[in-house]
Amino acid sequence: MNQFQKEFKGISISLGIGLLAYFLAPFMPSFFGSILLALLGGIVVGNLFPLPASYQSGIGFTSSKLLEISIMFLAFSINYTNIAHLGGLSFSLIALVLFSVLLITYFMAIQFKCPGSSGWLIGFGTAICGSSAIAALAPSTTENQDDIAISMAVVNLFGSLGMILLPLVLGGFGLNQTQLGFLIGGSLHSVGNVAGAGYAMGNEVGQAAITIKLARVALLSPALIFFNFLSNKGNPKVSRFNLPWYLWSFIAITIISSVITIPAAYLVFFETAGKIVLTIAMAAIGLKVSFKKLFYSGKKGLAFGLFIFIIQLMFLAGLVLFI
Secondary structure, three states, X not given: OHHHHHHHHHXXXXXXXXXXXXXXXXXXXXXXXXXXXXXXXXXXXHHHOOOOHHHHHHHHHHHHHHHHHHHHHHHHHOOOHHHHHHOHHHHHHHHHHHHXXXXXXXXXHHHOOOOOOXXXXXXXXXXXXXXXXXXXXXXXXXXXXXXXXXXXXXXXXXXXXXXXXXXXHHOOOOOOHHXXXXXXXXXXXXXHHHHHHHHHOOHHHHHHHHHHHHHHHHOHHHHHHHHHHHXXXXXXXXXXXXXXXXXXXXXXXXXXXXXXOOOHHHHHHHHHHHHHHHHHHHHHHHHOOOHHHHHHHHHHHHHHHHXXXXXXXXXHHHHHHHO
16 A cells, blocks of 8 residues: 555656646647646656655656656558558658658767767657657657756757748749758648648648658658667667567557548547557656756757757758758
8 A cells, every 4th residue: 555655646647747738738838738747747746845755666666657658559650551642762761861850869879978868869759750750659669857957958949940940041042842842841840830830831832741740650650760770779689679569569550540541530549549648657767856957067968959940950951952
């Protein structure tokens, strides 16, 4: 009973903060999604009101296990048929940019001396789909909650800034709608960022940008395999296919959802459930983060996030003439 009480306390406070963030998010500015709001809420509560040791076990359980479970729910939103809709040339270019950015991320995060695995997570989130990509990679890459908090904060910041600035900057270059969609959909971090920037430039640009973005999301499974291979290549005892159970489940679900038509109502349910579970996990992660450490460590994360975002934009700008 004592063990149950320890787990219950930590789970309850994580659940409370996470659900509050989820229901408050629609009333907040667009860049304050429920995931970021829960993370910040957890950080504020954890630092202003230090919790007794009896809460830590449940918080640890919520931050790790719910993060893994959320990944499987999020897999239902990935559909490989989006690649077919994109066309061979555009998909090849997007895949080239994505895996190039991952390679640069792997090597340059070390040069920037990013704390822990935060650089890897920032680059992975930038290359693919922001917070969801970080959530998918984090459990197999780091046990440090600060790394996850830094990376989440950085990709959400630059995703929001990019959503505002890219339409203003790109409007003066005389690009056609397909090219604008390629740049926006190939660079911004989350689907929300892409939709906000793309449709601000017109319906056709928005549609093109979303199509490109969904192809990036569809590449999440091979990107996870690729990055796990990179991160374990120096360890001969670890097989390149030795992925955690939840990543194998994630890959299996993405394949099933691409070949079997799942009713829309179920897809909406899975997407909503995944977002709620991930939001609660982020609240628990925030509760374990030191604001002081986040502030000092986050400086290098911000610099690396800006660097990798600019590199990605430069790759896309160099390829846009082929579209």
